[in-house]
Amino acid sequence: MSQARRLLLLMVCTMLLGGCATVTVPRSPSTALGSEAIAETYLGAWARQATKRRDGLNGLRLVSDGRDAFGLRASLAGHAQRTLDVQYYIYETDQAGRALLERMLHAAERGVRVRLLLDDTASLGKQATFAAFDTHPNVEVRVFNPVPTGRGTKVAYHLVLAANFDRLHRRMHNKLWLADGAVGLTGGRNVSDAYFDAGEDINFDDLDVLSVGPVVNAMSDSFDEYWNHSLAIPLSHFERQRPTAWRALLTELVADADDNELADHSSVWRFAGETGRRQLETLDWAPAVALWDSPDKLDTRGYPDLDLTLIQQLGGAFQALERRLLIVSPYVVPTPAGAMYQQLLAERGIEVTIFTNSLAAMDHASLYGAYAPWREPLLRQGARLFEFRGDASARPVIQSRTDRPSSLHTKAMAFDDSRIFIGSMNADPRAVWWNSEIGLLIDSSTLGRQLWDLAKRGMEPRYSYEVRLNEKGELRWLTEVEGHSVVLSKPPGSLWKRFKASAIRLFDIEHLL
Secondary structure (H helix, E strand, O other), rough: OHHHHHHHHHHHHHHHHHHHOOOOOOOOOOOOHHHHHHHHHHHHHHHHHOOOOOOOOOOEEEOOOOHHHHHHHHHHHHHHHOOOEEOOOOOOOOHHHHHHHHHHHHHHHOOOOOEEEEHHHOOOOOOOHHHHHHHHOOOOEEEEOOOOOOOHHHHHHHHHHHHHHHHOOOOOOOEEEOOOOOOEHHHHOOEEEHHHOOOOOOEOOEEEEEOOOOHHHHHHHHHHHHOOOOOEEHHHHOOOOOHHHHHHHHHHHHHHHOOOOOOOOOOOOOOHHHHHHHHHOOEEEEEEEEEEEHHHHHOOOOOOOHHHHHHHHHHHHHOOOOEEEEEEEEEOOEEEHHHHHHHHHHHHOOOOEEEEEOOOOOOOHHHHHHHHHHHHHHHHHHOEEEEEEEHHHHHHHHHOOOOOOOEEEEOOOOOOEEEEEEEOOOOOOOHHOOOEEEEEEEEHHHHHHHHHHHHHHOOOOOOEEEEEEEEOOOOOEEEOOOOOEEEOOOOOHHHHHHHHHHHHHOOOHHHOO
């Protein structure tokens, strides 16, 4: 039999076996620290002092600068004494990912329990590295909703995924970084250079929220719920390495640090002494609740029950709207249901402002193609629509230190002026039905103003296009170039991106995007 036929037979067998296989693996349940154990840690004591006499409010800070976002994660890993709980959809093994793996291994060496929960797709092509990381006695790595077989090559992996697409296309999109159950970060950022303003090809304009206070307990509860779910499978089930593999990995990671441009930003935060007190002054104290999709949402056939979804939990915030709604999302796919809701808001006199990516700034051009047919209906119903340009002129918006292109990746909503939602959820059907998401709903006029200010700056004509209808009802893109107003008749973007955006309309898959 020829090598090509053997490969084809292997692929077919992999697909057929993977389509019906499920993963059932014994696992040891574990949970976050209790309140007494938290209070005994360095960060726990800092958080307790911070929240003293705050009457149950939470200390919160929006983190828009990419290097600060990296530094916070590195600093929290450096300060942790008991636990690090880390949950991500994407975790690249580039300089940011490797630097944070190094910080986590050093924490594990200090006796810190490290739980790393990744969406299964994050392990694709990187399984050996994470398996080596997993060999440390204080580290465990789990992958969520894994493809059971065919993990050796991308082709086989995607064949198995396709064979059981209805279940396996559902992804864990949550993003959490929790240290000692006392301090937490969530938002839109994954772990990759591009999210920390160190990308070679593109950098993402993103947003996190740092939290101390009661809401961190809820964030820890959400992590435990996913960690102990039947879809969270130990990576060691799929790949084992020699018990000391972590030592060689740590040696490599330490050597890498000398050439890591993010190294100078590894300790921008201190949580004690005079510096710690100054950090407290940057926190806004406000009520906040953590909202997340039930992990059971990903363990269903067909559409999940609405009661399992985060969007259902946000219903009260939408109903309480009085004047205006801001939606910031890199991907906006309204669907007929969304357009109908926009019409209802217009009838109530609610002004809707949507800030998303232009075709040129979009990292997934197909999603722009799914969004494009909805521009005119949204505008006719009174929405204001802005598209981020993402060219070099956008650097002041994302405080970039490079001249590389940028793309909007922030996922946020403002309900009127003093209620905001910051998290991992995009404005598309995938976020509502197929992915799992998490975020914080915060009641704060200070943070509400900050979010509106960030959005307004990004929507300025020198950084974005405002999409409007002219007197003939035709779409136009208004912007500013070198101080002069410009009106364009079509969205800027390369021919390749235009092709991909158009091609998606040939398929009836909007509900999956």
